[in-house]
Amino acid sequence: MRTDNLYIAGVAARVPELFPVAEAVRRGWYDAGRAEAEGWTSVAVAGGLSAPELAAEAGVDALKRSGLGSDEIALVLHSGVWHQGPDGWFPAHYVQDRVTGGTAPAIGLHQGCTAVLDGIRLAHGQLTTDPTAHAALITASDNFGTPLVDRWNYADGWGSGRGSILGDAGGAVVVSTEGGPLRVRALALTSLSSWEHLYRGDEAMYPPPILLGNQAVLGSRMASYVARHDPDGGLLQAVTRDLVRARTALARQVMEEAGVGPGDITRVTHVFTGHPRYLASLLRPLGIPPERGLLDLGRAHGHLTSTDQVLGLSHLMETGAVSPGDHILMMANGGSISLACAVVEVLDRPDW
Structure with missing residues (x-):
């Protein structure tokens, strides 16, 4: 879709302290052979700083960089992959309250690694159909420092060829239909x-395994699914293709x-x-x-x-x-x- 009047007016990221991979290997958290093969040098670790706090800090910076006023933000979208806070609580409103305030719609997305671009697309639809709206805030954040996910080994066992360790960060973009230094x-x-089904694996959909105290192990979930349903190995090649x-x-x-x-x-x-x-x-x-x-x-x-x-x-x-x-x-x-x-x-x- 060509977009003729959509701009990124401000963009910012809030990244916590970097933790060396070599130290994780020394402590036995990360396999030395995998560390050498996968190439990571460090990882951002937020400690006790929550994901929505990271997003709000990035949002404040992005809004300031945009030069827009908080009252000009007509939509707030927030996304995270991992748990953001207490159940029954919605972090999009936390981000809105700390960045812009006001009464604009604040909506949560759960779209994983494409969430920010998905959010920009949704914001574009809102801004081009509402004549009173011309700017939106899209944020994303995660903190993986909890016992139910192992940032170093969550993808272990899945032969994606990329290798992955999880870092913590918050990010924000302010999009506008009236101008900015970047044009979409x-x-x-x-x-x-x-x-x-590959990402779901053979785990039960209800009750969600995480609510039973089971650690999230995406890589082994995928690997066990492939081993059970496609022992000849053709499925992995098909997914990659x-x-x-x-x-x-x-x-x-x-x-x-x-x-x-x-x-x-x-x-x-x-x-x-x-x-x-x-x-x-x-x-x-x-x-x-x-x-x-x-x-x-x-x-x-x-x-x-x-x-x-x-x-x-x-x-x-x-x-x-x-x-x-x-x-x-x-x-x-x-x-x-x-x-x-x-x-x-x-x-x-x-x-x-």
């Missing part, structure tokens, strides 16, 4: 719902709709990885050199789930890695399987 040229979403085809087609679609080609893409934001092989599998089918990704940034922070995209974009702007006229391809894929892509044009270099 095109945006597209899709899904491969036929593979949702379908995912690569779908995300490549989606990226080509948004580039075409934005009127740019692979040679026009200056940098790429993506799901963080510690190893260059993932970037090669992601970008080479598009004709984009893997070096245009954010390997070093990602391997220093861990996989930040829905905040990967925000930190990547904020980093590119803050460090001056992109200039007016450059184009950034944003690529995300998440559990069950959702996919999202956008092409963003740099219009200005703000003093952030």
